[in-house]
Amino acid sequence: MKSLKKQRRIQIIAIAAVALVVATSLIGYAMRDGINFFRSPSEVIAAPPSPAEVFRIGGLVEIDSLKRGQGETVRFSVTDGGATVPVEYTGVLPDLFEEEQGMVGLGTYDGTVFTATEILAKHDESYMPKEVVDALKAQGVYQEPSGG
Numbered sequence: 001m002k003s004l005k006k007q008r009r010i011q012i013i014a015i016a017a018v019a020l021v022v023a024t025s026l027i028g029y030a031m032r033d034g035i036n037f038f039r040s041p042s043e044v045i046a047a048p049p050s051p052a053e054v055f056r057i058g059g060l061v062e063i064d065s066l067k068r069g070q071g072e073t074v075r076f077s078v079t080d081g082g083a084t085v086p087v088e089y090t091g092v093l094p095d096l097f098e099e100e101q102g103m104v105g106l107g108t109y110d111g112t113v114f115t116a117t118e119i120l121a122k123h124d125e126s127y128m129p130k131e132v133v134d135a136l137k138a139q140g141v142y143q144e145p146s147g148g
Contacts, residue, residue: 038056038131039056040057040080040131040135040138041057041059041079041082042082042083042135042139043135044109045083045085048111049109051111055106055107055108055109056104056106057085057087057104057107057109057114058078058104058105058131058132058135059079059102059103060078060079060080060081060102061077061097061100061103062077062084064099071090072092073089073090074088074089076099078103078105078114080132080136080139085109086114087107087114087115087116088113088114089105089107089115089116089117093119094119094121095121102121102133103119103120103121103132104131105119105120
């Protein structure tokens with residue numbers, strides 16, 4: 001009788017372990033496309049990612065770099081003070097998007113141009129994404145917003 005109880009406990013523990021491994025694997029598989037790493041322009045230039053890798057890039061929109069192309073295509077450059085990466089985006093830009101302002105873009109880099117599929121801009125005078133602030137501070141070009 002005791003060996004039957006012991007055998008049943010071992011079976012339950014084994015089934016629970018297998019279920020935990022399967023659940024963890026399914027969560028990881030589901031999230032594989034939902035995780036996008038952030039890179040500053042300096043990091044992109046120093047160690048270019050593969051053309052298939054989707055990631056976020058952020059920094060300041062460079063002065064006099066905003067050019068409107070055919071239709072909804074927009075070209076501009078994003079900088080962190082240490083490096084500049086040209087960006088191309090087709091779509092409608094956020095209302096608050098402008099030069100010398102913080103932005104984060106999601107997309108791919110082919111070695112010369114970052115092709116964005118999504119552009120996010122700051123939402124008030126003092127907000128800038130933490131990753132962008134950290135990258136700008138690392139380059140020594142971050143200035144605290146006035147007012148606040």
